Amino acid sequence: MGERWALFLDVDGTLLEFHDDPAAVAVETGLSRRLQAVHRAVHGALALVSGRALADLDRLFNQPWAAAGLHGVQLRHADGSRRDLPVDPAARELLRRRARQLVRTLDGVQLEDKGAAIALHCRRQPDRYETLLAAAAELADSLEGYELQTGNLVTEIKPEGMDKGRAVSELLEHPPFRGRRPVYLGDDLTDEHAFEVVGRSGGLAIRVGDRTPTAARFTLPSPAAVQHWLSCVLDAIQQGAPSHALRSEGDSSGSS
Ligand SMILES: O=P(O)(O)OC[C@H]1O[C@H](O[C@H]2O[C@H](CO)[C@@H](O)[C@H](O)[C@H]2O)[C@H](O)[C@@H](O)[C@@H]1O
Secondary structure, three states, X not given: OOOOEEEEEOOEOOOEOOOOOHHHOOOOHHHHHHHHHHHHHOOOOEEEEOOOOHHHHHHHHOOOOOEEEHHHOEEEOOOOOEEEOOOOHHHHHHHHHHHHHHHHOOOOOEEEEOXXXXXXEOOOOHHHHHHHHHHHXXXXXXXXXXXXXXXXXXXXXXXXXXXXXXXXXXXXXXXXXXXXXXEEEEOOHHHHHHHHHHHHOOOEEEEEOOOOOOOOOEEEOOHHHHHHHHHHXXXXXXXXXXXHHHOOOEEOOOOO
């Protein structure tokens, strides 16, 4: 079973609980050890798939694993090779300048500068979300080569042409993911792109939480449940259990 499955894991809201400040999250030792053990058990076919930049994922997880950062704008393969979507420095500067101007007009909105992309957060003031979405959409429309990606009390302006689904497809073309059945865990709207790809590839899409609608067939209630599920997966692989052991308990389609 350890040779048959490929695991793709979203980070915030899936592996980690949400915090008001994106920079304040941390990976506890227990989660880190569990992920390392699962990574070994699936012979390296585990990738983090996140809206965070790769540098931020490396700061948090401190592992050279395959990973998609900025929703796939940045990609690192399991062999360490990297591909980045090209970003025009002048366009990036324009994005930064306009985004800074925008947040000055929106009380309670926090700007996260991720290099090639900008996230605008309003977790501290959720009642500003609709106003933020409208203003950010207008900004993204005015910038050539950029698009909007909304998420959990966040909206991001990122280089166009990549999403988590495309990132997972790209990883699946390369070892050690190639030829394996993908399992994707994620909580957010941004993960739906990947749920669709995984569903089309005959894999398992597992939604974390209760956001609807979703293309995922299975559900886990929380990041704590994800950690428990990872332990069960590890046990199942080590005991050579049948492949259905990878499924989560809940089935959001009503069948199992
Ligand atoms: O794709 P993900 O790994 O889930 O990353 C999505 C975004 O996650 C972060 O923001 C979210 O988590 C923050 C910390 O808990 C929270 O404050 C914020 O409200 C959430 O939207 C991260 O800061 C973003 O850059 C990611 O794109």
